[in-house]
Amino acid sequence: MAVPVAPSRWPLLGHTPSMLRRRFAFTDSLREHGEIVRVDLGPMPTFFVTNPELTHRVLVTEGASFRKGAMFDKFRPYLGNGLVLSNGPFHRSQRRLIQPAFHRDRIARYAETMVRAATELTGSWQPGEIREIDKDMQGLAVTVVGEALFSTEMGKRAIDEVRRSIFVVIKQGMIRALSPSFVEKLPVPGNRAFDGAIERMRAIVLEVIESWRTDGVDHGDVLSMLLLAQDEDTGATMTDQQTYDEVLTLLTAGIETTALALSWIFHEIARNPEVAQRLYAEIDTVLAGRPVGVADVPKLTYTLQVVNEVLRMYPIWILMRRATADVELGGEHIPAGTEVIISPHALHFDPRSYPDPGRFDPDRWDPGRAGDLPKGAFIPFGAGTRQCVGNVFAQTEIIITVATVLTNWRLVPVPEQPVRVKFTSAAYPSRLPMTAVPRT
Numbered sequence: 001m002a003v004p005v006a007p008s009r010w011p012l013l014g015h016t017p018s019m020l021r022r023r024f025a026f027t028d029s030l031r032e033h034g035e036i037v038r039v040d041l042g043p044m045p046t047f048f049v050t051n052p053e054l055t056h057r058v059l060v061t062e063g064a065s066f067r068k069g070a071m072f073d074k075f076r077p078y079l080g081n082g083l084v085l086s087n088g089p090f091h092r093s094q095r096r097l098i099q100p101a102f103h104r105d106r107i108a109r110y111a112e113t114m115v116r117a118a119t120e121l122t123g124s125w126q127p128g129e130i131r132e133i134d135k136d137m138q139g140l141a142v143t144v145v146g147e148a149l150f151s152t153e154m155g156k157r158a159i160d161e162v163r164r165s166i167f168v169v170i171k172q173g174m175i176r177a178l179s180p181s182f183v184e185k186l187p188v189p190g191n192r193a194f195d196g197a198i199e200r201m202r203a204i205v206l207e208v209i210e211s212w213r214t215d216g217v218d219h220g221d222v223l224s225m226l227l228l229a230q231d232e233d234t235g236a237t238m239t240d241q242q243t244y245d246e247v248l249t250l251l252t253a254g255i256e257t258t259a260l261a262l263s264w265i266f267h268e269i270a271r272n273p274e275v276a277q278r279l280y281a282e283i284d285t286v287l288a289g290r291p292v293g294v295a296d297v298p299k300l301t302y303t304l305q306v307v308n309e310v311l312r313m314y315p316i317w318i319l320m321r322r323a324t325a326d327v328e329l330g331g332e333h334i335p336a337g338t339e340v341i342i343s344p345h346a347l348h349f350d351p352r353s354y355p356d357p358g359r360f361d362p363d364r365w366d367p368g369r370a371g372d373l374p375k376g377a378f379i380p381f382g383a384g385t386r387q388c389v390g391n392v393f394a395q396t397e398i399i400i401t402v403a404t405v406l407t408n409w410r411l412v413p414v415p416e417q418p419v420r421v422k423f424t425s426a427a428y429p430s431r432l433p434m435t436a437v438p439r440t
């Protein structure tokens, strides 16, 4: 059976113009054409998987027959062989070394930073002040991931540099990922800013690593864990280059994603007064006015439903895989080397899994209802062996921040400035000015 070709294919350019112009509308329309649909990225044919069951097979059941795909290769020049990009046995052993840094006991320690950072931020707001909430959430996410990674005095300088440079790297990195290779060599301001940001971050991170190697003390931060970690079988430790790649990978993967989820959550809370009422009621009951702590997180069950609904509606657009062996998928033969696209966004807007998918409805995540979802239908953090290593960290950070903000404030949208969704790899708010109104 031939795989159907998605509509609007251009000579030479394939479906790239439709993907870039229509974004989510294009990828969300593909399920009408089949379970697997051919989409050409320029001259490169890919198979786009449109249903949850086949997605689960690619990510989980047949995960061992796939590696990271073409889109990820574009990040290799600056993320090196860090956890997001590495493959096979090397990825497995790095994951074993890094995962303990995200163990629940450790999260409890990072949660103290999360509470402090959220309290400091909201404590700096003035009644009636208009805040750029997307910028506030970016700043908060830098502090939280930055302090988890580097806890020393010198680490503070590294965090300042991350604050200055990481968003330049993420934005320009994504432009590079979507453009032909010659674009990154053009002497334009964006490329110069990218090169400068990478150079400065590399210099300071290597300096922190160097100083750690001199004092050799376990500071209880993620960097110490990376440097102390030894491979179970060989006893080998990470080189400075590999440590740098892992640090930059964690910064790139952990800051922007969480900041975006937090930004959208405050946008949706403001647009949905009934949801807001239930959130305030839950937070007031569980916390009774005292600051949130990590032990409260599992009790904030409706808050978690709201977080899940935001992660459903504002997820990563697409992920790619490349088959490393021949695979049968949905009756199709997928030869080794085939590029496969999975779209968390398209799956999260599939009306077969989520009736009226455009509606923000945290009740979808009511424990009595959510169990009906097929595997592969909800993948904000991916699935299988490549599932996000920071998922519990991110959920804890989001819940702690929401609880801290809502304990004292209402965030009211500035009405004359509509919020649009801007797309890169994820959905960005065009801007997010909101007035901070104290709760009485």
Ligand code: HEM
Pocket: 083, 084, 085, 095, 145, 249, 250, 253, 254, 255, 257, 258, 261, 316, 319, 320, 379, 380, 381, 382, 383, 385, 386, 387, 388, 389, 390, 391, 393, 394
């Ligand atoms: C709401 C926040 C977050 C979202 C939506 C998110 C999403 C994802 C997704 C979808 C993947 C899988 C990519 C794939 O399968 O190709 C992933 C992987 C990863 N994420 Fe996250 N992430 C978030 C927060 C974080 C945080 C806070 C960290 C670390 C501080 C982090 C670090 C990573 C790493 C290192 C990987 C690669 C894991 C591996 O392949 O072994 N992420 N993330």
